[in-house]
Amino acid sequence: MIANIVSAILLFLGLCGMIGSLTWIIRRGNQNRLTRLFLSCQISIVLWLISELLILFSYTKQQYWISYIIGNFGISCFGPLWLMLSAEYTNTSAVVKKLTRLLPLISIFAIFVVITNPLHYLYYSVFEAGSAEYGPLFYTFQVIYYTCIITGISIICLKHTKRSDQMTKQSILLILSAAIPLGINTLSLTGILKSKATLTPLFFGISSLLIIIALGRYGLLNINNLAIRDTINNINSGVVIFDINGNISYKNKYAGNISFLSGIHNIAQLVKTLNDVTAEEISPDFSSTEIKFENDFYNLKQSYCENKNGNTVARIITINNVTEYHELAHAEKKLSLEQERNRIAQEMHDSAGHTFTMISSLAKLLKFEVEQGKQDTLKIMENISEIDGLSRSGVTQLRCTINNLRDDEFMTSVVRAVKTVTTAVRGVDIDLCIQGEEDERYGFCIKEMYDNCRETVTNALRYSDATRIDIILKFLEERIEMYILDNGKGCNDISEHNGLRGIRERTEALGGTVRFSSVKGEGFNTIIKIPIKEVEI
Incomplete structure (x- = not known):
């Protein structure tokens, strides 16, 4: 009972x-x-x-x-x-x-x-x-x-x-x-x-x-x-949790498939493996590190979990395979090099190539005249003078191209871009005057101002026999202005061929205006004005 x-x-x-x-x-x-x-x-x-x-x-x-x-x-x-x-x-x-x-x-x-x-x-x-x-x-x-x-x-x-x-x-x-x-x-x-x-x-x-x-x-x-649990277990990142004693308490499915984690049971073993792979001394308290294991790149980030009293109770390491990003970076670098090669080739073809072709043509003409027994001294001197101008402008263009390769930051401002042109000039006095202060509002036309300045200076060296070139940059509230004035021989009639036409097209594409003026014996003037776009600063 x-x-x-x-x-x-x-x-x-x-x-x-x-x-x-x-x-x-x-x-x-x-x-x-x-x-x-x-x-x-x-x-x-x-x-x-x-x-x-x-x-x-x-x-x-x-x-x-x-x-x-x-x-x-x-x-x-x-x-x-x-x-x-x-x-x-x-x-x-x-x-x-x-x-x-x-x-x-x-x-x-x-x-x-x-x-x-x-x-x-x-x-x-x-x-x-x-x-x-x-x-x-x-x-x-x-x-x-x-x-x-x-x-x-x-x-x-x-x-x-x-x-x-x-x-x-x-x-x-x-x-x-x-x-x-x-x-x-x-x-x-x-x-x-x-x-x-x-x-x-x-x-x-x-x-x-x-x-x-x-x-x-x-x-x-x-x-x-x-x-x-299911989300962490199925993400395409490795998640490894170490307890307060440094032993692994959790490893998701992705981490289980990472080869260098095989046989690792505590944080000390993981750090030793990282040191062996990288051949560097990595601290157990690292916040972020990247390693290459076999043919893959991995990024490891470490964080800590604390209780209500602020005591660390676990450390969490996430592991991401970043091989794809390295491959993309390599491909992007290769593409950038290819684009830079093409840019230099195009620039050499458009500027220096054209100049040297003209020099070669004039030299052949002079040779022909000498072989024919023509002794037109005035004509020969004019050709020699033109060859001299062309060679000087060719050297200037080459220097500009080399400076572009040496200084990747010249396109960060209009002033730097214009100075890249002026510092490349030899044999002619050139003076740059800057009025006003440049800020980010003027950044939209850096490339165009550089190309326009280079083309104008090259023309002055090639055709005008100038001994001095003055450049004035004005940063106004509503627009940017550039004045390029030389003391060359000038001309009464201005014909806009490829060079001047390119300056006009680039400027007008930005809503600006260009004015060319010249009087024989009084040099050549180029005035460029471009309105500022609506940019909040």
């Missing part, structure tokens, strides 16, 4: 614990497959506890039969459901998950065998009021149920072993919630643990307490934790 009372109390406590965990799951859980499987497992245990409680207060064979049917319904469902839960919790492969969907067939067949027992007596060889002896099918199904439970526990353990993770607290509690009642029940059935009171319900109560801790304290079945 006392044993029955103790058993009833233990059963009641276990039942209360299971109902409590069920309530917690319904209130705090989420509508997903993992939660539904967990609820099903808990309900199956509740049915078994209810049946045990009913058995204590049963007197007739029919009452016993109903109580045993309820209990067997819960027992036959728990093993397969636990294995399905373990597969879902560890996020096993799709093939394994599909196979586990067949497990409910075991429960259905077991329930059918129990219900039809009066016809074959293979599950209970003897069944009377207050007495039941087990048949061969009972032990067969018990082996199947235990196999399911042990397999589920093994799957959870193997999950962490394969990924070199430490067991998480929620995984440990989940395993214990199934392993403790399983062990006690095994000891009771084999007779190793003898007690007049049924002890298994008490340990199911302890199991329910562990589940409540896993649910409330460690976020078991929390959709946020599941979503974060």
Whole structure:
């Protein structure tokens, strides 16, 4: 009698614990497959506890039969459901998950065998009021149920072993919630643990307490934790978490496939590997570093996780494969070099090439005149003077091109661009006067002002026989102006060929104006005015 009372109390406590965990799951859980499987497992245990409680207060064979049917319904469902839960919790492969969907067939067949027992007596060889002896099918199904439970526990353990993770607290509690009642029940059935009171319900109560801790304290079945886990596990970046002792506590799927992380279990081993790969001394507290391993480049960044008291409890290292960026940078550099080559070739062709062709033509003309015995000294002097002007302008153009190669920053301002031209001139006095202050509003016309200035100075050196060139730059509120004045021989009629036409087209394309003026014997003047675009500063 006392044993029955103790058993009833233990059963009641276990039942209360299971109902409590069920309530917690319904209130705090989420509508997903993992939660539904967990609820099903808990309900199956509740049915078994209810049946045990009913058995204590049963007197007739029919009452016993109903109580045993309820209990067997819960027992036959728990093993397969636990294995399905373990597969879902560890996020096993799709093939394994599909196979586990067949497990409910075991429960259905077991329930059918129990219900039809009066016809074959293979599950209970003897069944009377207050007495039941087990048949061969009972032990067969018990082996199947235990196999399911042990397999589920093994799957959870193997999950962490394969990924070199430490067991998480929620995984440990989940395993214990199934392993403790399983062990006690095994000891009771084999007779190793003898007690007049049924002890298994008490340990199911302890199991329910562990589940409540896993649910409330460690976020078991929390959709946020599941979503974060799945997201981190599937991103194309490696994530490795080290605990306070420097040991790896988590490694996502991507990190598991990074070759240089193979065999690494703590931060010291990782730093040693990085030092070996880079042949440099990398501090364990590095914030960011980049390494080349085999044919790939990896960027590693380290951050720290702190608790509410500000104490560091974990360090997180993210690893990204940046090989693609290096390849793009290399391709971009190659393209830039190709573009620069083409630009120089085009510039040499358009300026220096044209100049040297003209020099060559004049030289051939002079040679022809000498061979023909023509002694037109005035004509020869004019040709020599033109060759001199062309050669000087060619040298200036070459110097401008070389300066462009040496100084990549000359295009950062109008003043720098114009100075690039003036510093390349030799044999002619050139003076640059700047009025006003340049700011970013004038940046839109740097290239055009450079080209216009270079073309005008080249023309002066080539055709005007000038000994002095004055350049005035005016930075006004509404526009920018450039005056280029030389003291050359000038002309009465101005013909706009390729050079002057290019100056006009470039200027007018920006909404500006150009005026060329000259009087024979009084030099050549070029005035360029370009309005400022609407630019906020």
